[in-house]
Amino acid sequence: MIDRPISGVLVDIDDTLLDNKSAVRHAISRIAAAYLPSHTDIDEAAAFFRADRNGHYRAFSRGEIDSRTQRRLRAEDLHAHFGGPVFEDEDAVVAWITAFDDAYREGWALHDDALPFLAALDDLGLPYGVLSNARRAQQVAKLAAVGLSHVPLLVCVDDFGFGKPDPRVFEEACRLLGTAPGETLYVGDEFDIDAAAAVRASLVGVWCDRPGAWERRTDEEVAEAGVVRVGSLTELAGLLRSPST
Ligand SMILES: [Mg+2]
Known part of the structure; x- marks a missing residue:
């Protein structure tokens, strides 16, 4: 609640x-076809890539390594685990990243509840904006590709050189939105760096725990972090009220 x-x-x-x-x-399926053995399980490879077990993306979002380096390291981890080749030079890394990006862009699509959720916020008179631990250039392109260019992109990882869970990211996003942290709700799919981090920054932190998501948490963990768990953005829209009522 x-x-x-x-x-x-x-x-x-x-x-x-x-x-x-x-x-x-979708991107990993293309990468697998080009680089990995033919018996590679695409779901397993995608889950492995997303899990980023050596924390390269986290290191990037803390400002410790640059985007190119984190991508090369994740590609190398994927190849080492599934039997892909070693990159011989920088050109080979660039070719891999280009292949991934081209396929990744093809796969961009909104969740079915995204547009109805934003429409519900409009109906309620609640201002909103987005923030992300990805690079601004990519997220601008992504929002444009899915028809959300009009949504304010408040903070990205390159604005400060670091991202969530640092509370300064949430504080800056609130400042740009024009609302105090204590009366601002933040919703994201990652328990720690989204919802729990938002709570630590004094916001209402909501974890969008969709069916089939990567992450699992017990009710006790959710309660202990002071996080609100919803199964969809539709469910969250049903919990919101107009600020004028
Ligand atoms: Mg996310």
Whole structure:
């Protein structure tokens, strides 16, 4: 339950508005066809890539390594695990990233509940914006591709050189939205870096725990973090009220 009045909403992009899981799977299926043995299980490879067990993306979102480096390291981990080749030079890395990006872009699509959710926020008179731990250039292109160019893209990882879960990211997004953190709701698909981090930054933190999501948490963990769990954006829309009522 949402325990206080809400006057603004911040929304994560990947796997919250946009079905990133399917887009990554599509990209990995192309990568597998070009680089990995023919018996490679695409779902397993996509899950492995997304899990990023060595934390390269987290290191990138903390500002410790650049985007190119985190992508090369994740590609190398994937190849090492599934039997792909070692990159011989920088050109080979660039070719891999280009192949991934081309397929990834083809896979960009919104979750079915994304547009109705944003329409519900409009109906309620709640201002909203998005924030993301990905690079701004990519997220601008992504929002345009799915028809959401009009949605304010408040903060991306390159704005500060680091991203969520740092509370300064949420505070800046609230400042740009024009709402105090204590009356702002944030919804994202990752328990720690989205919902729990938002709570630590004094926002209402909502975890969008879609069916078939990557992450599992117990009710005790959710309650202990002070997080609100919903199964869809439709469910979240049903919990919101107009600030004027
Ligand atoms: Mg996300």
